[in-house]
Amino acid sequence: MLPTTFLFALGAGIGSVTIAPVNSAPLGFFDSGVGGLTVVRAAQELLPAEDILYLGDTARLPYGSKSPETIRQFADEDVRFLISKGVKAIVVACNTATAHALPQLREQYRVPILGVIEPGVDAAVSCPNVERVGIIATRGTIGSHAYQHALALRKTGLIIHGQATPLLVPLIEENWIDHPATRQILKSYLYPLVEKGIDTLMLACTHYPLLIPVLKDLLPAEIRLVDSATTCAEHLKTELTRLDLLNPEARDGTLEIHLTDLSDEFESLAKQFLKKSPGRIRRAVLGS
Amino acid sequence: MLPTTFLFALGAGIGSVTIAPVNSAPLGFFDSGVGGLTVVRAAQELLPAEDILYLGDTARLPYGSKSPETIRQFADEDVRFLISKGVKAIVVACNTATAHALPQLREQYRVPILGVIEPGVDAAVSCPNVERVGIIATRGTIGSHAYQHALALRKTGLIIHGQATPLLVPLIEENWIDHPATRQILKSYLYPLVEKGIDTLMLACTHYPLLIPVLKDLLPAEIRLVDSATTCAEHLKTELTRLDLLNPEARDGTLEIHLTDLSDEFESLAKQFLKKSPGRIRRAVLGS
Known part of the structure; x- marks a missing residue:
């Protein structure tokens, strides 16, 4: 070949x-x-x-x-x-x-x-008021620091919080999107980010757009969701x-x-x- | 080779x-x-x-x-x-x-x-009072009907309920054994089996022995747990x-x-x- x-x-x-x-x-x-x-x-x-x-x-x-x-x-x-x-x-x-x-x-x-990373990061920093960015992704993506580096390169002074959310893919692949357990797991993952005052949440896994309705329900309305698909x-x-x-x-x-x-x-x-x-x-x- | x-x-x-x-x-x-x-x-x-x-x-x-x-x-x-x-x-x-x-x-x-299947099945039917057996396992194991067939061959008249529990391995591999979400997911999987009156629960996945303390806490004491490791x-x-x-x-x-x-x-x-x-x-x- x-x-x-x-x-x-x-x-x-x-x-x-x-x-x-x-x-x-x-x-x-x-x-x-x-x-x-x-x-x-x-x-x-x-x-x-x-x-x-x-x-x-x-x-x-x-x-x-x-x-x-x-x-x-x-x-x-x-x-x-x-x-x-x-x-x-x-x-x-x-x-x-x-x-x-x-x-x-x-x-x-x-x-x-x-x-899928650079377009998502560009979208995240396109809003002039962005200051504190949360990232949810697999353990591999968070551990690579690829998002953290790309964000820091594009805008100085950003406060960035990466959160590995390894159970979300199995839950989505099991089609348990609306299950109470999924909400409970999302709360465990997300509330620490909310407490840190994030204004933007990056859905840094191509599975996560399916969670948008649940995320909108769980998170304060002022937190902007950025996914990489569009x-x-x-x-x-x-x-x-x-x-x-x-x-x-x-x-x-x-x-x-x-x-x-x-x-x-x-x-x-x-x-x-x-x-x-x-x-x-x-x-x-x-x-x- | x-x-x-x-x-x-x-x-x-x-x-x-x-x-x-x-x-x-x-x-x-x-x-x-x-x-x-x-x-x-x-x-x-x-x-x-x-x-x-x-x-x-x-x-x-x-x-x-x-x-x-x-x-x-x-x-x-x-x-x-x-x-x-x-x-x-x-x-x-x-x-x-x-x-x-x-x-x-x-x-x-x-x-x-x-x-690991035959020894576990032998242990399950070794108790003379066994009548209703629940099996929890991956989707693959349940779908294969290997346990159901092996049980039916060893004892006639058994009532057997297989329940695929695909989220348990990711939860165990994430070490979320004591997490409230794990209890909630276990309840979703197990309570239908309890309602069907099982007297024996087979833990038909080699990961599941780690859940035994939580299972003992969630299930009625009279349900016998059989795992395949021993x-x-x-x-x-x-x-x-x-x-x-x-x-x-x-x-x-x-x-x-x-x-x-x-x-x-x-x-x-x-x-x-x-x-x-x-x-x-x-x-x-x-x-x-």
Whole structure:
């Protein structure tokens, strides 16, 4: 596999074989599981003509509790899979993988690779009154300090509180969003941040947008919620425009989901995340 | 790799090279994470002279939510790793892997392989008054019906209620055993079983023995708790005796832990599970 030369081959055509131009190639997204579909949904709204190929590494989920070294290895295999499918750009639709693996992936592959952290951080500091920022995320994302560094680089004097919230992904994946236990766990995680006077709460995991209704109910109204899905989709549109990679056709793009482990639960969760049926789901074999 | 011939090579010696006899070879245990250490602890008490080699597939945990096909693939790789280390027998110290993979593993490999389900079921039906049995386990174990079938085979007329309790492993792995949210989640899972009049509750996941104090507090005193750790260790002793595989030396056995992903959290949890320090933990690379 020669991933770095792939885009050139795609764009140029070889001999008499007709090869689709890069612009009509799909966008690749990956996450450990279902969470990245919040980013897909936002991207579909902004970029309706684009085909999307989604990889969920459900056989090895979750990523958030695993070590940086292991996350980098998994993310590398995910990217190789998407490149082998001919994607024109890749979105790391997982905060833990963005935090630990994005710099290495960008060094290693020539295909444009976008993460979810920088767009979210830009959105958080876009409000001039922001002073105290809380971040909720997996243990891996918090431990990486990627959000804390990115925020500090963009605005001096910010007070930043990171809170690992490792039980939220299992609760969301079990579809216990409205369960009293979820509220109790959210209170345990969030009230210390509220007591510290945060004005902004960053939902630094692509699963967390599903908790927004519960969060709005539990938190004081003046705390601003920032999630990375919409901002990442906007950043993706800007980057595709800048790189002249947009699909110019007037068409409805497709969504093709590949998972490393198939389950009925994924399908019902995917419906919730996408607000529509995910269509036929395929089994992905990585590292081949 | 020739796993089926390995034990013969171990026992026979090759040329002038001195090879340890099979009886002094270590026992192999595997689980997706830390849970199997409850079985290790019970085995260490009953079989103090035995060396134990433990594999935790922490890079891909949990197993309980994944498909039978994926579990079988993971369990096969786990067994191959242990065989490559020269173990004389293997304990599948994970209920989900026992439920989905044990028959296939026994067909494929000649080394004795024991699971956690049959000893637990034998213990459950050993009480003559048992009539209504509740089973709590991962979604994978409940969905496999392995416990339900094994119980029904041993005693006719039993009323059996399986309850998937998928959030318990994340809660235990986060060390939230005494948290009010854990009690609330346990109530959600268990009270329907209590209402159905169970007299026996099987803790059909090797993580669950850590919940016994909370369970005793939440459940009526007349409900008998059966966990698989102690019964599995007793079965292991019986089998090693029958196969003439016991280590006859008067010595203190060692414990060597290998993990596919290293984390600080594992070490602190392992201390709780083993009631002592786990010693130096090594990184395992599977499938090589």
